[in-house]
Amino acid sequence: MRTEGVMTEKIAACVEMYGVSKSFGQVRALDAVDFEAAKGEIHALLGENGAGKTTLMNILSGLYRMDEGRIAVEGREVDIHSPQDAIAVGVGMVHQHVELIGNFTALENILLGREGSRWKLDVEARRSSVEELAANYGLSIPLDEGVKTLPAGIQQKVEILKALYHGADILILDEPTTMLTPHEVDGLFTILKSFARGGLTVVFITHKIQEVLDNCDRITVFRGGLKVDTIPREEATRERLVQMMMGERGMPPEGERPTGPSAAREGSPALSVRGVRTSAKWGVPLTDVAFDVPRGLIVGMAGISGNGQKELAEALAGIIEVEAGEVRVDGEEVTGLSVAGRIARGMSLLPQDRIEEGILPGLSLAENFVLGLHPHIFKRRGVFEREAAFELGRNAIAEFNILARNEHVPAAHLSGGNIQKTIVARSVMLAHKTGGKVMIANNPTRGLDVMAASFVHGRLRELRAGGAGVLLISEDLDELCLMSDRIVVIYAGEILGAFDGPEYDIYQIGALMAGQKQEEVS
Amino acid sequence: MSLLFDISLFQLTLLMMAPLIIACLGETIIERSGILNVGIEGVVTLGSVTGFLLTYYSGSAIIGCLVAALSGSVLTLLLAYFSITLRANQIVIGLGIFVLGLGISPTIYRLAVGVVQSIPQVPTLKEIPIPLLGAIPFIGEIFFRQNGLVYMSYFLVAAVSFFLFKTPLGLRLRACGENPRAADTVGIDVARMRYGACAVGGLFLGVAGAYLPLVISGSFTDNIVNGRGWLALMLVIFGRWIPVWSFVGALLFAYVDAFQFKVNALPQFAKIIPPQFLLMLPYVFAMIVLVQVARGAESPRALTRPYDREARD
Numbered sequence: 001m002r003t004e005g006v007m008t009e010k011i012a013a014c015v016e017m018y019g020v021s022k023s024f025g026q027v028r029a030l031d032a033v034d035f036e037a038a039k040g041e042i043h044a045l046l047g048e049n050g051a052g053k054t055t056l057m058n059i060l061s062g063l064y065r066m067d068e069g070r071i072a073v074e075g076r077e078v079d080i081h082s083p084q085d086a087i088a089v090g091v092g093m094v095h096q097h098v099e100l101i102g103n104f105t106a107l108e109n110i111l112l113g114r115e116g117s118r119w120k121l122d123v124e125a126r127r128s129s130v131e132e133l134a135a136n137y138g139l140s141i142p143l144d145e146g147v148k149t150l151p152a153g154i155q156q157k158v159e160i161l162k163a164l165y166h167g168a169d170i171l172i173l174d175e176p177t178t179m180l181t182p183h184e185v186d187g188l189f190t191i192l193k194s195f196a197r198g199g200l201t202v203v204f205i206t207h208k209i210q211e212v213l214d215n216c217d218r219i220t221v222f223r224g225g226l227k228v229d230t231i232p233r234e235e236a237t238r239e240r241l242v243q244m245m246m247g248e249r250g251m252p253p254e255g256e257r258p259t260g261p262s263a264a265r266e267g268s269p270a271l272s273v274r275g276v277r278t279s280a281k282w283g284v285p286l287t288d289v290a291f292d293v294p295r296g297l298i299v300g301m302a303g304i305s306g307n308g309q310k311e312l313a314e315a316l317a318g319i320i321e322v323e324a325g326e327v328r329v330d331g332e333e334v335t336g337l338s339v340a341g342r343i344a345r346g347m348s349l350l351p352q353d354r355i356e357e358g359i360l361p362g363l364s365l366a367e368n369f370v371l372g373l374h375p376h377i378f379k380r381r382g383v384f385e386r387e388a389a390f391e392l393g394r395n396a397i398a399e400f401n402i403l404a405r406n407e408h409v410p411a412a413h414l415s416g417g418n419i420q421k422t423i424v425a426r427s428v429m430l431a432h433k434t435g436g437k438v439m440i441a442n443n444p445t446r447g448l449d450v451m452a453a454s455f456v457h458g459r460l461r462e463l464r465a466g467g468a469g470v471l472l473i474s475e476d477l478d479e480l481c482l483m484s485d486r487i488v489v490i491y492a493g494e495i496l497g498a499f500d501g502p503e504y505d506i507y508q509i510g511a512l513m514a515g516q517k518q519e520e521v522s
Numbered sequence: 523m524s525l526l527f528d529i530s531l532f533q534l535t536l537l538m539m540a541p542l543i544i545a546c547l548g549e550t551i552i553e554r555s556g557i558l559n560v561g562i563e564g565v566v567t568l569g570s571v572t573g574f575l576l577t578y579y580s581g582s583a584i585i586g587c588l589v590a591a592l593s594g595s596v597l598t599l600l601l602a603y604f605s606i607t608l609r610a611n612q613i614v615i616g617l618g619i620f621v622l623g624l625g626i627s628p629t630i631y632r633l634a635v636g637v638v639q640s641i642p643q644v645p646t647l648k649e650i651p652i653p654l655l656g657a658i659p660f661i662g663e664i665f666f667r668q669n670g671l672v673y674m675s676y677f678l679v680a681a682v683s684f685f686l687f688k689t690p691l692g693l694r695l696r697a698c699g700e701n702p703r704a705a706d707t708v709g710i711d712v713a714r715m716r717y718g719a720c721a722v723g724g725l726f727l728g729v730a731g732a733y734l735p736l737v738i739s740g741s742f743t744d745n746i747v748n749g750r751g752w753l754a755l756m757l758v759i760f761g762r763w764i765p766v767w768s769f770v771g772a773l774l775f776a777y778v779d780a781f782q783f784k785v786n787a788l789p790q791f792a793k794i795i796p797p798q799f800l801l802m803l804p805y806v807f808a809m810i811v812l813v814q815v816a817r818g819a820e821s822p823r824a825l826t827r828p829y830d831r832e833a834r835d
Contacts, residue, residue, distance in 0.1 A: 024832075063707065064832055084709035099704040101697055102823070112697050113708030115690035166708060 013075070014039040014201045015060065015091075015170055020069030022055055029055045032068075033227045035220060037170070037203050042196050044212040045205045047222030047245060048449040049416075053205045054096070056222075057172045061093035062086035073170070092168025094159045096175040102148030106141055110162045134161055138191055152179035152304055156188070171195065173204040177211060178475065179305060181510035189215045208478070209241050223247055252454035255461050258485045258502045264294035268331035270469025271316070271347075271438040276325035278315050278493075284308040286315060286493045289325070293438060293469035298460060300484030301473040304513055308493035309473045310352055313442040316471075317349040318342045330437045343372065346437030348427045350444045352473075354416070358423040361412035365404055366393030368411045369426055376433040392429075400425040401455070417452035420444065428459050431468065439463050442473045457483060477506055477513075491515045531777075531784055532664040538783075539776035540668075540675040541566075541733040545754035546761070546768045547682045548726025552598070553758060554686060555719035556699040556712075556824040557605055559598060560616030562727060563751030564623020569594045569731020571627040574742040575634050577644045577735075586644075587671075587732050594728020595721050597623060602720035606713050609828035628744045646740045647671065671733055678726070683765045695719060699822035702829035712829050730754070749805070756808060759816050774811065779804040 013036045022030040030052045037043040045053040058064040060071065062083040071078055073089045080086050086093075100109045107123055107130060116126050127143065134141055139157045147155060156176060163171055173192075177185045192202050192215070206212060212219055219236055221228040221244040228244045242251055271293040278286045286308050293299045303309055314320045316327055318339040326335045334342050351357035359368050366389045370377065377392055378385050393407025402421045404414055411419060424444065431439060441460060445453035460470050460483065474480050480487055481504045488498045489512040496512045499505075525531075545566055552559045559565070569590040577586030597619060604615040635642055647669035656666040665676075686692040695715055697705040702712045734750070735742050753775065761768025782800040785791050791800075 061707070082709070082711075083707045084711075087709050093707065095707070099701060099707050101700045101704050103700055103820075104693075104697070108693060109704075112693060112705070113710050115693065117690060119689060121687075121689050121693055162708070 013037075014073065015203075016072040017056070017060065018070045018072075020056060020059060020071075021067045022052075022059060022064060023067055029225050030059075030066075031225045033222075033225075035227065035230075037201050038218075039201055040196050040199050041217040042192055042202045042204065042215060044216040044219045045203060045222065046207065046209070046212050046219055046241060048207055049447055050224075050449060051222035051245075052225040053222045054174055057093060057174065057203065057205060060086065060170075061091050061172060063093075087166050087168075090167055090169040091172065092163025092166055092170070093172040094156065094163060094174065094176060096178065098152075098155045098159045100147045100155055100158060100162075102146070104147060105144050106147055106150070106158045107143040109147055109158055110143075110165050112162075114166055130161070130165060133165055137161070137164060138194060152306075153181070153184040153188075156180070160191075169199070170201040170203070173202070175205055175207070177206065177208065181304065181513045182477065182506045183510050183514065185211070209238055209245075212236070212241065213238065221245055246450070249451070252451055255454070255457055258298060258483060260501045261294070261297060261486050263296055263485060265296040265467055267295060268328075269293055270295045270330060271440075271471060272328040272331075273316070274326050274328075276312075276315060276327065277323045278311055278320060279323055282314070282320045283311045284493045286311055286322075289490075289493070289495055291488050291495055291498065293471050295330075295437075295469050296464060296467050297485040298464050298470040298472055298483050300480035300487040301471060301490055302477055302480050302487050302509055302513055303473075303475070303490035305475050307490050307513075309442065309490060311493070312490065313349065313352065313440050313473060316440055317347065343430065343434060346431075346435045348431045348434070348436065348439050350423060350427050350439070350441040352442040352446075354419050354423055359411045359419055362410055364393070364408045365397065365402075365411055365414075365422060366390050366407040368422060369393050369396050369407075369429070372426065372430055373433065376430075396422075396425045396429065400428075417448050420448055420452060421455060424456050424459055428463070431463060436463060436466065436468045438469045438471070440471045440473070443475060444472070445479060446475070453479075477509060481506065489513055525785070526781070528784070529660065529663055531780055533667065534780035534783065535773065535777045536664060536668055536672055537737065537776075538779050539772045540672045540737075541730045541750060542754055542757060542776060543675050543769055543772040544671075544678060544726050544733065545730035545751060546757040546772060547678050547765055548594075548723040548730065549754055549758045550723075550761070550763055550765060550768065551682065551686075551695070551719050551726070552723035553825060554699045554763060554822055555695050555716045556702060556822055556827065556829070557602065557716055557720060558612050558616065558826045559601055559619070559720070559723070560613055560755065561597070561601055561619025561623060562616075562755050563747060563749070564620040564627075565594050565597045565724060565727040566623075566731040566751040566754075567627045567747045568597050568623045568630075569728035570734045570746050571631050571731075571742055573728070573732020574644065574735035575631070577732075578642050583644075583647060583736050586736060587729055590728040590732035591725040592728065594726070594731065595724035598720045598724030598727065599717070602717050605828060606716050606720075609830060612826045612828075631742055631744075641741050643740050644736065647737050669737055671729070671737060679765050679769045686765070696822070698829075699824055702824050702827075703831075706829070706831060727751075753808060756812050759819055759821075760812060762819050763822060771811075771815075775804060775808055778807045 015037045017035040020030055020033045033056060035056060047053045055064060059066045062080045062085050071080055078089050107127065110130055111123060111126055115121055139161050141154060141157050141161060147158060176188060180188065196202050213236060216233055218230060218232050220230040223245060269292040274290050276286055276289040284307060289312060301309060315322050318337060322335060326333055328334065329345050329347050332345060334345055369392050370389045377388050390407055397404055397407060400421050403418050411422060444456045460472065464470055472483055485501050486498060487504060487509060489496045489509055491513060499509060545562065549559060549562055572593040573586045573590030576589040577583050601615055601619050604610045605612045649667050649669050652666040656662050686696060694705065694710050697710060698712050698715045706712050734746050739746065757768045757771045760771035782803045786797050786800050
């Protein structure tokens with residue numbers, strides 16, 4: 001139990017962490033990091049993927065044990081060995097992928113672990129106190145819905161309310177905006193600002209500089225497991241933050257901006273989709289999906305995760321069957337063809353889940369490269385020509401700048417960014433061999449650091465410049481605006497609208513992502 | 523038709539149902555916490571040998587049942603240790619437990635009894651008609667003229683349902699089976715919950731084992747369980763991890779089992795239908811029903827997945 005009287009002169013520093021270090025096996029994730037956050041502020045932790053910001057907060061919330069270091073809350077040193085200890089000192093964390101139980105109602109999720117009774121579960125008895133808390137903090141939530149049916153933005157509110165119900169006065173949010181539409185992001189920060197005014201400490205983890213500049217009181221920047229510095233908002237500029245985040249490397253050169261649909265090449269579109277429907281047994285059913293990807297354009301597909309993007313990518317690639325409609329590649333109908341048939345006609349796919357669907361983790365890099373390319377590199381059918389495979393692997397490692405000792409390393413030993421490079425390399429090589437008419441990239445940069453993402457973007461732009469059509473499916477609206485000549489919006493398996501680039505109004509797109517029809521928006 | 527709707531057939535159905543549902547409830551508790559115990563057949567077999575021997579030597583069926591329960595719990599905790607603390611593959615360990623239980627039980631029996639001329643026997647449990655309820659025609663005669671363990675199985679269905687869905691502990695247990703990290707982040711000790719589920723679920727499995735010699739056969743034979751453990755495992759899926767539905771499934775299956783038992787005893791059928799065919803009937807029935815019912819059944823999300831707090835994804 002915390003006592004009220006202790007926080008007198010130490011009021012500024014609500015949480016202090018000193019000399020925190022943490023290693024995972026050989027990898028030093030945090031190296032003697034100091035951090036402090038004050039009562040009533042919104043404190044941003046800024047850094048690239050893998051910079052250590054989430055690791056630090058997982059230590060504070062009791063999920064990870066630090067190897068070295070000390071933690072003090074409101075001036076008193078505390079031992080945090082488990083989430084239970086963290087809750088006891090008032091730390092609550094909202095994780096990037098919300099940690100809720102899909103089959104429970106929102107109310108059950110909130111009460112879990114603090115049910116308020118010992119023997120008889122009485123959800124109703126606690127309802128009023130949860131409702132009161134929700135009203136106090138301006139969080140409106142349907143308490144009786146099963147959590148898995150709720151949209152991501154609401155799930156996040158459930159998680160925030162859960163943390164508050166468990167007595168959090170230090171609220172940590174890990175990348176809270178990745179799954180939200182621009183409107184929802186604004187709403188979230190309005191709520192967080194009112195929390196801070198009410199005396200809560202809000203720490204939020206992000207890699208988006210603009211969010212930091214718009215919403216934070218202080219900013220701590222991480223790079224490669226080290227803390228770079230903590231600066232107040234007034235001293236922060238975009239350039240300075242970039243410099244702190246990236247260090248000597250600087251930002252990758254910004255690629256060529258999209259030019260808009262006028263750049264489309266003549267002739268039939270690279271990919272043409274008409275009236276495609278799929279059955280609900282494959283996930284989100286698609287209803288009458290129709291759009292074109294002209295040659296020489298990147299068409300972005302915006303939408304909140306789980307609105308049919310995965311199903312669409314798989315239907316286009318021929319992995320799941322369509323019930324109605326047609327898919328054409330360069331004017332030629334491919335609707336009834338197998339995956340291999342579509343690849344042979346110039347379609348390639350960058351799958352969404354790189355570990356599950358993209359690679360053979362136990363096999364060598366060379367063998368991973370061969371996959372799908374085998375008809376093109378082996379001279380004799382049905383024979384695995386080792387030398388040809390090794391050569392392919394060596395060339396790919398050099399050409400695509402993949403960090404690996406050699407082509408014999410198992411793919412699973414690479415970092416996430418290098419695994420993604422491997423998959424991109426394979427798809428791009430395949431595209432070259434098959435004439436590369438259309439590339440379907442499903443969230444190709446998710447979880448990558450800026451450098452690796454820039455590499456992927458560069459390769460997609462190359463394909464575009466070579467006259468291929470690229471369908472870029474992404475949950476990151478900033479990425480889509482940066483890359484796309486046109487953006488179409490998918491919601492609940494339906495295409496709700498299309499916007500021509502190169503300039504976009506993200507609020508209009510966001511409204512469609514949230515399910516409003518285009519007429520209602522204008 | 524009277525063959526299908528005979529009161530004694532229904533009474534036999536309830537008698538056959540009890541061990542299935544008791545084992546099934548134990549497995550439900552274990553699986554709801556996120557542990558899949560495919561060694562259930564082995565655990566039940568161990569329960570039947572310890573239950574039989576202790577009843578035989580002590581003369582008390584109650585002591586037999588208690589020791590059987592404990593032995594079931596101990597063997598299930600072995601599974602728990604490997605799958606929770608050592609994070610081993612639960613299927614592999616479960617199959618190991620299955621083989622271990624099946625092998626060690628006859629060994630214990632032979633060590634205790636030795637080679638004998640006449641097989642040791644215990645008196646089977648008597649039916650205890652419940653006053654008033656047992657006097658209700660038909661329904662009462664079927665449900666309330668049974669042995670004590672059958673009554674216990676009714677009680678356990680209600681008790682486990684209440685525990686899972688109406689107590690804070692039940693909510694926490696289900697949380698561990700659905701999303702252990704979510705449970706952990708609100709301060710629930712996932713490992714402790716899972717160990718607890720295995721310990722308690724194991725008690726049920728042991729009692730289910732003891733039931734077979736104490737009620738059905740009166741003696742122990744190597745093959746006494748005869749797939750009932752596996753059936754209980756299937757009934758968990760049949761009931762979609764909800765005790766009341768598993769109870770319905772156990773009744774259905776026990777009915778077919780009792781039917782084949784009755785028919786096999788009738789001489790006029792023995793000439794027409796080979797007894798092996800009738801013996802097969804319950805299992806064929808189970809397969810057909812399960813193929814239909816199990817389609818789309820949603821297991822606890824974290825079933826078979828070990829939990830490691832510091833795992834990075």
